[in-house]
Amino acid sequence: MTFEQSLDRLDAIVGQLQRDDVPLDEALRLFEEGVGRVREAAQALTRAETQ
Amino acid sequence: MSGDVGASPDEAIGVGQVAQAARDVVEGAFPRLWVRGEVMGLKQYPSGHWYFTLKDAEGALSCVVWSAKAKRRTIPAAPDEGMEIAALGRLTVYPAKGQLQFSVEALEAAGEGLWRKQFEEARRRLEADCLLDPARKRSLPRVPRTVAVVTSAQGAAVRDVIAVARRRAPQVQLVVVNCLVQGDDAPASLVAALDRVARWGGADVVIVGRGGGSKDDLWAFNDEGVARAVAACPVPIISAVGHETDVSLTDLVADLRAPTPSAAAEAAVPVWTDLEADVRAHAQALRRALAQKAARARQRFAATTRQVQLAAQRVVERRRARLEAAGGRLEALSPLATLGRGYAVAQATDGTALTSAKAFRDGLDFSLVLRDGRVRATARDVIVTPATGTP
Numbered sequence: 123m124t125f126e127q128s129l130d131r132l133d134a135i136v137g138q139l140q141r142d143d144v145p146l147d148e149a150l151r152l153f154e155e156g157v158g159r160v161r162e163a164a165q166a167l168t169r170a171e172t173q
Numbered sequence: 174m175s176g177d178v179g180a181s182p183d184e185a186i187g188v189g190q191v192a193q194a195a196r197d198v199v200e201g202a203f204p205r206l207w208v209r210g211e212v213m214g215l216k217q218y219p220s221g222h223w224y225f226t227l228k229d230a231e232g233a234l235s236c237v238v239w240s241a242k243a244k245r246r247t248i249p250a251a252p253d254e255g256m257e258i259a260a261l262g263r264l265t266v267y268p269a270k271g272q273l274q275f276s277v278e279a280l281e282a283a284g285e286g287l288w289r290k291q292f293e294e295a296r297r298r299l300e301a302d303c304l305l306d307p308a309r310k311r312s313l314p315r316v317p318r319t320v321a322v323v324t325s326a327q328g329a330a331v332r333d334v335i336a337v338a339r340r341r342a343p344q345v346q347l348v349v350v351n352c353l354v355q356g357d358d359a360p361a362s363l364v365a366a367l368d369r370v371a372r373w374g375g376a377d378v379v380i381v382g383r384g385g386g387s388k389d390d391l392w393a394f395n396d397e398g399v400a401r402a403v404a405a406c407p408v409p410i411i412s413a414v415g416h417e418t419d420v421s422l423t424d425l426v427a428d429l430r431a432p433t434p435s436a437a438a439e440a441a442v443p444v445w446t447d448l449e450a451d452v453r454a455h456a457q458a459l460r461r462a463l464a465q466k467a468a469r470a471r472q473r474f475a476a477t478t479r480q481v482q483l484a485a486q487r488v489v490e491r492r493r494a495r496l497e498a499a500g501g502r503l504e505a506l507s508p509l510a511t512l513g514r515g516y517a518v519a520q521a522t523d524g525t526a527l528t529s530a531k532a533f534r535d536g537l538d539f540s541l542v543l544r545d546g547r548v549r550a551t552a553r554d555v556i557v558t559p560a561t562g563t564p
Contacts, residue, residue, distance in 0.1 A: 125492060129492075129496060132496075132500075135503065136499060136502045136506060139503070139506035139508075140506060145526070146508060146518070146526040146528055147524070147525045147526035149508040150508055150509075150518070150520075150524075150526060151524070153503065153507055153508055153509065156503040157503070160496065160499070160500045160503065163492075164493075164496060167489050167493050170488075171485075171486070173485075
């Protein structure tokens, strides 16, 4: 997944979490995925910086 | 001759005999002498013999020049009608005509007039053949390998040229082509030497000349044939006739006129150490130019690299800001944020949240997710609170 795709996915996750009707376990799953995406994107940025 | 001969009609002698006797008397009575007068009625015959009369107010004298072409050194040009000249010769009698005759060996006009005339005539002929055209002048090679010196091997000129050339550049080869530079045979000798140099073809420059001398010593360099041989030289040629003031015919047709043989050597042979210094200076300038170019290229490369780095950094920073904003929003929505306030979430082993007591059975393994970790637990005494209606 590219950096841009990670960010887009992150935005989508944030949008879903903002909705009230998300079940808690779904929210937890989304949140965990979001954290994973943030880590991925941060790593991509670090790689770009060191190049 | 006896006293009686010719004393009476009976003793009369033949015309030829008396004419020859008169010639003997005349030739015996007059030594070689200079005679002055005006030239009248000059006739030049294809045989090369000239006839004219020398006159002044009181008298006239028949003159003859035998083989005038062979006397170019003493009779440079034919005198003009009426020209006041001095003629060197012997007085004689021409028996066939019984005529007094002056056999001329040399002619001189006032102010070297005949020499000037010969020079001007030859100059005009050379000019008519375009041999004096400035466009014909070739430039000397900057660094000749071989210089031919056409002059007398015994003269001062060759010593001067050798001395100057050795001092300036011993690397340049000198070839001395020996020839006569004065006397009756000098023109033919010079022409032959120049011809030899031309046919040899090994010289890059030719110096032709001699040291200083009298007008008479230098006359060979005013010879039209010599001038034409100089003009025909296949490589650049320097004329160096040792006199500062007068110009010779060879000076006019040569590619360069040098005032002296030494000056000719200076013109033909470069100073070797100057050449070396020149080459070194050029090499240095080249290296400097190259280094400057490299330095400029490096500077430009560094500047460009810096710009690319800055641009890349800005791109990364913009994205990092965007990522941080998204990360911040995610954090704010964290369902776990509540845990910080002391709440816990019960999770089944498959990760689903257990949000109702009904989801529990006695002995069910589950996890309690807290602010700072999780606790494995087993359910006991599941008590479902009966519904009491909507709160």
